[in-house]
Amino acid sequence: xxxxxxxxxxxxxxxxxxxxxxxxxxxxxxxxxxxxxxxxxxxxxxxxxxxxxxxxxxxxxxxxxxxxxxxxxxxxxxxxxxxxxxxxxxxxxxxxxxxxxxxxxxxxxxxxxxxxxxxxxxxxxxxxxxxxxxxxxxxxxxxxxxxxxxxxxxxxxxxxxxxxxxxxxxxxxxxxxxxxx
Numbered sequence: 449x450x451x452x453x454x455x456x457x458x459x460x461x462x463x464x465x466x467x468x469x470x471x472x473x474x475x476x477x478x479x480x481x482x483x484x485x486x487x488x489x490x491x492x493x494x495x496x497x498x499x500x501x502x503x504x505x506x507x508x509x510x511x512x513x514x515x516x517x518x519x520x521x522x523x524x525x526x527x528x529x530x531x532x533x534x535x536x537x538x539x540x541x542x543x544x545x546x547x548x549x550x551x552x553x554x555x556x557x558x559x560x561x562x563x564x565x566x567x568x569x570x571x572x573x574x575x576x577x578x579x580x581x582x583x584x585x586x587x588x589x590x591x592x593x594x595x596x597x598x599x600x601x602x603x604x605x606x607x608x609x610x611x612x613x614x615x616x617x618x619x620x621x622x623x624x625x626x627x628x629x
């Protein structure tokens with residue numbers, strides 16, 4: 449099962465079926481919608497009959513444009529514990545505003561298998577100058593940090609480090625604050 453994100457609000461199951469069925473037989477497609485308004489939440493799940501077709505779709509169609517937006521495709525991660533654990537998750541800041549999801553994916557994919565990759569954006573879709581890459585393994589994340597921290601990317605020196613969840617950062621800041629009072 450593939451997660452397809454960053455979709456335009458008016459993308460339908462039929463549009464996705466047309467796009468993905470070129471790769472292989474599609475079992476089902478579901479655009480996720482708000483339960484009350486029925487408006488699209490901007491992501492969908494695509495299920496192929498054969499896992500090899502899903503793999504090919506991920507390889508060939510990631511960041512392909514649909515309705516003027518590049519689709520962000522990744523394996524559907526049904527188990528939220530992996531996402532929440534922070535294992536393999538890398539934070540990148542001081543990104544040039546012109547860097548998009550695909551460029552970041554291309555930059556970091558040589559370090560290991562990427563589960564997800566996203567540049568943070570404001571309401572208008574402009575880069576906020578930071579992003580996240582979630583690698584399949586902690587080793588790949590460490591390798592990426594070691595090789596890219598402090599490097600120049602589009603003439604900007606980037607910070608690349610382990611992702612630290614907000615609660616952990618706040619706790620750390622609280623401890624530091626106590627030392628100075």
